[in-house]
Amino acid sequence: MNHSARAFWLRSPGHGEIRDVTLAGPAEGEVLVRTLYSGVSRGTETLVFRGGVPESQHAVMRAPFQEGDFPGPVKYGYLSVGVVEEGPRELVGRTVFCLYPHQSRYVVPVSAVTLVPERVPAERAVLAGTVETAVNAVWDAAPLIGDRIAVVGGGMVGCSVAALLARFPGVRLQLVDADPDRAKTAEALGVDFAAPGDALGDCDLVVHASATEQGLTRSLELLAAEGTVVELSWYGDRRVALPLGEAFHSRRLTLRSSQVGTVSPAARAGRGYAERMALALDLLADPALDALITGESAFEELPELMPKLAAGEIPALCHRINYTGNGLT
Numbered sequence: 514m515n516h517s518a519r520a521f522w523l524r525s526p527g528h529g530e531i532r533d534v535t536l537a538g539p540a541e542g543e544v545l546v547r548t549l550y551s552g553v554s555r556g557t558e559t560l561v562f563r564g565g566v567p568e569s570q571h572a573v574m575r576a577p578f579q580e581g582d583f584p585g586p587v588k589y590g591y592l593s594v595g596v597v598e599e600g601p602r603e604l605v606g607r608t609v610f611c612l613y614p615h616q617s618r619y620v621v622p623v624s625a626v627t628l629v630p631e632r633v634p635a636e637r638a639v640l641a642g643t644v645e646t647a648v649n650a651v652w653d654a655a656p657l658i659g660d661r662i663a664v665v666g667g668g669m670v671g672c673s674v675a676a677l678l679a680r681f682p683g684v685r686l687q688l689v690d691a692d693p694d695r696a697k698t699a700e701a702l703g704v705d706f707a708a709p710g711d712a713l714g715d716c717d718l719v720v721h722a723s724a725t726e727q728g729l730t731r732s733l734e735l736l737a738a739e740g741t742v743v744e745l746s747w748y749g750d751r752r753v754a755l756p757l758g759e760a761f762h763s764r765r766l767t768l769r770s771s772q773v774g775t776v777s778p779a780a781r782a783g784r785g786y787a788e789r790m791a792l793a794l795d796l797l798a799d800p801a802l803d804a805l806i807t808g809e810s811a812f813e814e815l816p817e818l819m820p821k822l823a824a825g826e827i828p829a830l831c832h833r834i835n836y837t838g839n840g841l842t
Contacts, residue, residue, distance in 0.1 A: 514538045516545065518618035521815045523585045526564025527823070529816040539620050544600030546626065549608070551615045552592035552639035552806075553832040556668055556724060557747060559823040561589050565749040573774070577612040578621065590614035592831075594629065594638045604628075610641045610794060615815060617836055627790045633797045639833055640673070640805055645773060645793035646745070647673035652777035653769070654718055654743045659683040661716045665709070665732045666723030667695035669830040670745055672805055674720050676702045677796070687712055689731070690723070694828070701804035716740055726753045733766060741767040809833040 518534040539545045553559075557574075560566065564584035566574050571583045581587035593613040597604045601623060609626035613619050629638045647670060656662060656678060664675040667690030675688045679702060688699040689712045699706035707713065709731050717740050721732040724746035732742045733755070760766075771777070776785055796802075807830045810818050815834065821827045 520616040525585045545598045546595040548595040548836045551834045567750040588614045592642045650771045652779045653771040661685045664720045665689045671722035675704045738764045
């Protein structure tokens with residue numbers, strides 16, 4: 514039996530549209546998912562929307578169920594929560610998370626969906642992909658009890674990392690951002706906040722997620738001798754200049770990357786992608802993480818919404834897309 518669906522496509526940089534889709538019924542080992550919510554990851558998705566993915570990174574930046582190619586036309590996204598309508602009996606009716614683009618229904622292998630715990634609302638579960646990135650970053654950072662830590666960049670990823678690090682006992686933790694409005698988010702997450710010029714120095718560890726040259730430079734300045742900056746930002750096609758000729762070598766500082774595409778080598782043996790995603794969803798039982806969802810729009814509004822998000826006209830961490838109206842469910 515065929516099913517109808519609607520999908521959001523980037524037709525060309527800066528221009529999106531909604532297209533009709535016809536789906537075949539799921540085969541053995543597959544599920545048909547009816548979408549409830551999806552999330553717009555403002556950093557990566559708006560970079561894609563602007564056409565800012567460098568040609569050298571086209572393969573690396575592909576989303577798991579992306580269709581088309583950069584710079585467009587392309588169907589992109591990876592924060593989808595829905596209900597299984599058809600598939601194995603034990604999954605039908607269950608709420609699942611999937612790294613799927615913005616589409617009202619889709620068919621994927623059973624292995625591509627992760628059950629959302631009953632204690633985690635579907636509305637919050639759209640954060641799973643970002644919290645998974647934060648889990649990987651914390652594994653890479655390997656903080657210790659009592660560490661002095663700063664997270665520079667109060668966007669969706671930076672706030673997720675700060676929320677996880679706040680659970681470590683004895684740490685001195687600050688979320689650092691140039692936008693004073695991020696202080697409210699930090700308070701909701703139980704984290705101290707500071708403007709860049711007021712941030713506490715002598716940090717053992719700084720996690721950088723502002724995607725700005727100034728933020729990365731400030732991250733290095735905040736380190737104690739032999740401290741480490743874990744770089745989470747994705748700069749796309751932009752070049753970044755750093756003051757590595759000053760005290761970088763004499764203070765024996767470390768700058769290392771973290772990227773969710775590979776499970777951190779610091780993770781416990783045997784933990785792969787499925788285990789990491791399941792852990793991220795389990796962590797979303799914390800209602801404080803609702804502070805990361807800063808707006809909601811109907812699916813049909815995506816073509817008008819994305820240019821505003823990309824231009825910064827709508828301040829957002831994760832902007833949630835609702836599919837429960839307009840006859841989509």
